[in-house]
Amino acid sequence: MSSKQTPRVIIVGGGFGGLNAARSLANKPVRVTIVDRKNHHTFQPLLYQVATAGLSPAEIAAPIRNVFRGDTNVVSLMEEVVGFDLDQRTVKTTEQELSYDYLVVAAGATHAYFGHDEWEPYAPGLKTIEAALEIRRRVLLTFELAERQAIAGEASGPLNFVVVGGGPTGVELAGTLAEICRHVLAHEFRSIDPSMARIILLEGGPRVLPAYPEDLSRSAQEQLERLGVEVRTSALVTAVEPGAVRIGDTRLVAAVVLWAAGVAASPLGKMLGAPCDRAGRVLVEPDLSIPGHREVFVIGDLATLKDKQGRPLPGLAPVAIQEGKYVAKTILRDLDGTARKDFHYWDKGTLATIGRAAAVADFGKIHISGFLAWLSWLFIHIFFLIGFRNRLLVFIQWAWSYFTYDRGARLITGNTSLPGWVGRHPAATSQNGKEGDRSGKQGVAAD
Ligand SMILES: Cc1cc2nc3c(=O)[nH]c(=O)nc-3n(C[C@H](O)[C@H](O)[C@H](O)COP(=O)(O)OP(=O)(O)OC[C@H]3O[C@@H](n4cnc5c(N)ncnc54)[C@H](O)[C@@H]3O)c2cc1C
Numbered sequence: 001m002s003s004k005q006t007p008r009v010i011i012v013g014g015g016f017g018g019l020n021a022a023r024s025l026a027n028k029p030v031r032v033t034i035v036d037r038k039n040h041h042t043f044q045p046l047l048y049q050v051a052t053a054g055l056s057p058a059e060i061a062a063p064i065r066n067v068f069r070g071d072t073n074v075v076s077l078m079e080e081v082v083g084f085d086l087d088q089r090t091v092k093t094t095e096q097e098l099s100y101d102y103l104v105v106a107a108g109a110t111h112a113y114f115g116h117d118e119w120e121p122y123a124p125g126l127k128t129i130e131a132a133l134e135i136r137r138r139v140l141l142t143f144e145l146a147e148r149q150a151i152a153g154e155a156s157g158p159l160n161f162v163v164v165g166g167g168p169t170g171v172e173l174a175g176t177l178a179e180i181c182r183h184v185l186a187h188e189f190r191s192i193d194p195s196m197a198r199i200i201l202l203e204g205g206p207r208v209l210p211a212y213p214e215d216l217s218r219s220a221q222e223q224l225e226r227l228g229v230e231v232r233t234s235a236l237v238t239a240v241e242p243g244a245v246r247i248g249d250t251r252l253v254a255a256v257v258l259w260a261a262g263v264a265a266s267p268l269g270k271m272l273g274a275p276c277d278r279a280g281r282v283l284v285e286p287d288l289s290i291p292g293h294r295e296v297f298v299i300g301d302l303a304t305l306k307d308k309q310g311r312p313l314p315g316l317a318p319v320a321i322q323e324g325k326y327v328a329k330t331i332l333r334d335l336d337g338t339a340r341k342d343f344h345y346w347d348k349g350t351l352a353t354i355g356r357a358a359a360v361a362d363f364g365k366i367h368i369s370g371f372l373a374w375l376s377w378l379f380i381h382i383f384f385l386i387g388f389r390n391r392l393l394v395f396i397q398w399a400w401s402y403f404t405y406d407r408g409a410r411l412i413t414g415n416t417s418l419p420g421w422v423g424r425h426p427a428a429t430s431q432n433g434k435e436g437d438r439s440g441k442q443g444v445a446a447d
Contacts, residue, residue: 007335008101009101010033010104017300017324018106026068036079041061043381048126048132051126052135077093079095083271085097089101104297105269110264112264126260142418143185157422158255160253161255163200168209169260170201170260171220172355175223180194201231201232202245203232204235204237206233216369223354243419263279353378
């Protein structure tokens with residue numbers, strides 16, 4: 001041990017994995033330092049609600065320092081980790097070097113653009129609060145710009161919203177956007193008709209929710225279409241440009257493009273020098289440590305481990321939570337001199353939400369769709385939110401918007417430009433300066 005006193009555990013990342021590891025080590029005979037570049041834990045499954053103006057950021061995030069306010073053996077540090085020296089047992093941050101006896105790396109993953117990082121400015125992904133706010137800004141701004149142009153008697157580009165990737169994030173974004181256009185904004189504009197907007201979900205593979213059983217994928221597509229989403233499968237995006245995406249030779253004009261395809265692990269995984277898979281996830285041992293370093297654990301989205309059937313564990317919150325708790329227990333067993341046990345994931349089922357009263361749930365042999373699946377999704381996600389205040393607020397917000405269709409967090413902040421937005425269309429200059437009618441000065445049909 002580097003310290004003659006209490007062993008020191010450094011946890012990198014205050015997401016689902018890191019937070020649960022630290023919680024399980026709270027008030028135990030170890031000194032814990034949880035290092036995150038943000039000061040808050042983000043409840044990522046509800047990010048889409050921030051992106052679509054249903055919830056405010058503080059309702060789905062919790063200051064890490066506040067989570068551990070009563071646990072005097074846990075220190076929270078807001079710093080970016082940039083490297084490791086496993087021989088010296090140190091973690092390098094942008095500010096300092098921290099020594100450890102045990103290291104838990106839970107830095108998560110982010111979206112990947114298949115080697116085309118230049119697409120990111122035109123197609124933001126949903127991973128952080130900042131990204132969710134940027135998506136919200138673009139979506140709401142589109143309608144404001146279209147209304148402004150219609151009032152000036154000009155035509156804008158088509159109100160197309162394109163979501164790339166038919167996994168759980170793409171499905172929930174597309175479904176909720178459709179709801180906003182059809183129900184929330186429909187009666188608030190005078191010169192454009194938001195309900196005429198097209199929401200197009202592009203999936204490169206043959207079906208949406210590819211990780212789910214086929215009957216649930218089919219059901220998800222039907223529920224999306226009922227909400228008014230155009231689902232295009234086997235539609236592989238080959239380029240993203242300002243205001244458009246390309247699928248092979250087809251150019252699809254889009255006011256907003258959202259990216260929900262591809263995942264890349266945090267670069268910290270490769271910095272550990274351990275073997276990684278193609279997405280940069282660390283191939284961990286059955287006790288979640290890395291080869292040759294029993295004192296270094298990698299958990300959550302940054303790690304990859306196979307289940308009993310030989311399939312890699314999914315990148316889901318319950319995996320990260322269970323791994324975080326397991327690692328804490330393993331450290332305490334080591335300190336007790338008890339032998340380690342292998343990690344086993346307990347799969348309680350997976351759920352994907354699509355929109356209001358629309359979801360799918362896979363509980364092994366039991367598959368549910370629609371209202372019941374949505375209700376399960378809602379209660380499970382509210383239950384796991386960090387902080388009683390957040391749980392209560394989210395529950396009230398949800399109940400309110402369920403009955404009223406209202407979405408209260410509709411603020412546009414930051415700049416007021418939209419990549420690729422066609423302003424003052426020369427061919428559409430006003431003849432008479434009158435306000436456009438609701439039948440739409442905006443073209444909604446054209447690709
Ligand atoms: C939009 C979205 C929706 C999702 N929906 C669901 C869902 O419905 N159900 C479900 O089970 N799962 C869902 N997931 C997946 C789930 O959120 C992840 O599996 C889970 O967050 C993984 O936990 P983690 O601890 O590994 O990483 P994260 O929760 O991503 O936490 C990583 C932490 O590390 C910090 N960090 C990263 N790099 C550094 C660095 N260099 N220095 C310091 N700190 C760093 C980050 O700031 C972050 O706080 C969703 C994910 C997203 C993005």
